Amino acid sequence: xxxxxxxxxxxxxxxxxxxxxxxxxxxxxxxxxxxxxxxxxxxxxxxxxxxxxxxxxxxxxxxxxxxxxxxxxxxxxxxxxxxxxxxxxxxxxxxxxxxxxxxxxxxxxxxxxxxxxxxxxxxxxxxxxxxxxxxxxxxxxxxxxxxxxxxxxxxxxxxxxxxxxxxxxxxxxxxxxxxxxxxxxxxxxxxxxxxxxxxxxxxxxxxxxxxxxxxxxxxxxxxxxxxxxxxxxxxxxxxxxxxxxxxxxxxxxxxxxxxxxxxxxxxx
Amino acid sequence: xxxxxxxxxxxxxxxxxxxxxxxxxxxxxxxxxxxxxxxxxxxxxxxxxxxxxxxxxxxxxxxxxxxxxxxxxxxxxxxxxxxxxxxxxxxxxxxxxxxxxxxxxxxxxxxxxxxxxxxxxxxxxxxxxxxxxxxxxxxxxxxxxxxxxxxxxxxxxxxxxxxxxxxxxxxxxxxxxxxxxxxxxxxxxxxxxxxxxxxxxxxxxxxxxxxxxxxxxxxxxxxxxxxxxxxxxxxxxxxxxxxxxxxxxxxxxxxxxxxxxxxxxxxx
DNA sequence: CGCGCCGCATGACAACAGTCATGCCCTGCG
DNA sequence: CGCAGGGCATGACTGTTGTCATGCGGCGCG
Numbered sequence: 115x116x117x118x119x120x121x122x123x124x125x126x127x128x129x130x131x132x133x134x135x136x137x138x139x140x141x142x143x144x145x146x147x148x149x150x151x152x153x154x155x156x157x158x159x160x161x162x163x164x165x166x167x168x169x170x171x172x173x174x175x176x177x178x179x180x181x182x183x184x185x186x187x188x189x190x191x192x193x194x195x196x197x198x199x200x201x202x203x204x205x206x207x208x209x210x211x212x213x214x215x216x217x218x219x220x221x222x223x224x225x226x227x228x229x230x231x232x233x234x235x236x237x238x239x240x241x242x243x244x245x246x247x248x249x250x251x252x253x254x255x256x257x258x259x260x261x262x263x264x265x266x267x268x269x270x271x272x273x274x275x276x277x278x279x280x281x282x283x284x285x286x287x288x289x290x291x292x293x294x295x296x297x298x299x300x301x302x303x304x305x306x307x308x309x310x311x312x313x314x315x316x317x318x319x320x321x322x323x324x325x326x327x328x329x330x331x332x333x334x335x336x337x338x339x340x341x342x343x344x345x346x347x348x349x350x351x352x353x354x355x356x357x358x359x360x361x362x363x364x365x366x367x368x369x370x371x372x373x374x375x376x377x378x379x380x381x382x
Numbered sequence: 383x384x385x386x387x388x389x390x391x392x393x394x395x396x397x398x399x400x401x402x403x404x405x406x407x408x409x410x411x412x413x414x415x416x417x418x419x420x421x422x423x424x425x426x427x428x429x430x431x432x433x434x435x436x437x438x439x440x441x442x443x444x445x446x447x448x449x450x451x452x453x454x455x456x457x458x459x460x461x462x463x464x465x466x467x468x469x470x471x472x473x474x475x476x477x478x479x480x481x482x483x484x485x486x487x488x489x490x491x492x493x494x495x496x497x498x499x500x501x502x503x504x505x506x507x508x509x510x511x512x513x514x515x516x517x518x519x520x521x522x523x524x525x526x527x528x529x530x531x532x533x534x535x536x537x538x539x540x541x542x543x544x545x546x547x548x549x550x551x552x553x554x555x556x557x558x559x560x561x562x563x564x565x566x567x568x569x570x571x572x573x574x575x576x577x578x579x580x581x582x583x584x585x586x587x588x589x590x591x592x593x594x595x596x597x598x599x600x601x602x603x604x605x606x607x608x609x610x611x612x613x614x615x616x617x618x619x620x621x622x623x624x625x626x627x628x629x630x631x632x633x634x635x636x637x638x639x640x641x642x643x644x645x646x647x648x649x650x
Numbered sequence: 651c652g653c654g655c656c657g658c659a660t661g662a663c664a665a666c667a668g669t670c671a672t673g674c675c676c677t678g679c680g
Numbered sequence: 681c682g683c684a685g686g687g688c689a690t691g692a693c694t695g696t697t698g699t700c701a702t703g704c705g706g707c708g709c710g
Contacts, residue, residue: 197546219535255523267487273541278465281601333549
């Protein structure tokens, strides 16, 4: 387990790259923003407030607990959403790729962000839209409202799924499920719809994930994650290919997930 | 851990009490429905489709995986939302009291319910509204849309919180947090805003919860839940009062939550 | 009224997994 | 080019917790 908070837990003012503002914001690459901007009149009203932010490698977009004043969307690269439990353990709630809205519940309810958002690749880009602009659009109804609704609902369902998976008990099973989901077709991927699928039919996870990330994703320690991954590599269930993970035997992994329960029977 | 699925996993047609239809639906006691019905014209259009269902003790309202055709709201009593992991373990995602919307993401996205809903007290009442009626209202925008949005966002935030709590590792800490949250002021209660607070200032959890429920809520086994509760009773942290749990020493419980980590140090 | 069921309780035992310690390999940098 | 740091790997050890087994008390029902 990693110790210590992420960053300092407070809002760290970051440089907003003024040169990349408004007109260069890739609205078309973000379905939700496209829906929002499809009303031409609103498009003009909105653009001046939208900001693009380019992230350095482990830069924090916003921190858990901070007042949520913006809706954020990933435009490029990858962002991880991290929550820190009372007790100190960091957990990755989701990985978000281009097009995803990140942590919508916060700005929706006017409360604070329920997790921290941290860039995973240098040069990742995030778009920020002031919450009033989005909320005004929501109250107006229409297609955008429905899309945003679907986005929150989707996240909520993924989180429900994760709660029941985290309770499953065995680290091995959680890790197997995680790997299968991240390599699966986008619409079935659990951590996030956009994580880890680049269109190829091979079962590869192209996202650059450290063993610590894997551990944080399934709520275990670094060492345990390493041990399981090493064993699976020896048993030819998976393989490393540079930074990516290649699944050699998906059926075996699926079997691991379904393994009945741990047997603590006395040896006969 | 409990074995076997809840019910049969399929939709079980239940008796809908025709005598309690429409006019007797307590719309006023459910804030979201009040918002929906506040538009008089829509009220008339809606009422014929709304159904009230009275539940027997452990009756299933809907099952995980079933196609989500209705939005459901608790009118009376209490309902638990349960998810079953691949591996077989049941986990209670939330407890829902009167006024709560249950499992909104399902009917929103047109997918299936992400959990099963099961009545916890005989005579609990649930209101069902066809999804098209609600979705039509959403697209129209306005106050109702915003309220429904807040409801999903709230649930999503609670689920995020639970993911990071479930990963916290120690059963004791999860259980302590659970008990504190359920006894706390409604707006801070984690499992659900409406569970476990009846307005009194004493730290009591009036909800009728078995030890198995507690175990399912914090992802552990029945025996472990019993052991921890017994120990806390001996140490005068908590007390039984019939079916209710009374918190005698909230500070001590809070200390348990903050306990650094398990120490697996060799004894010196 | 006694039987059976359910909820609660407790002991024994072993496996799982977290922590600490140590070491290797690679990469970037002074 | 040697050093530092980050990522990965592995062993040793122990606390936690799941599982099985057994028992008790209350309650509903035939």
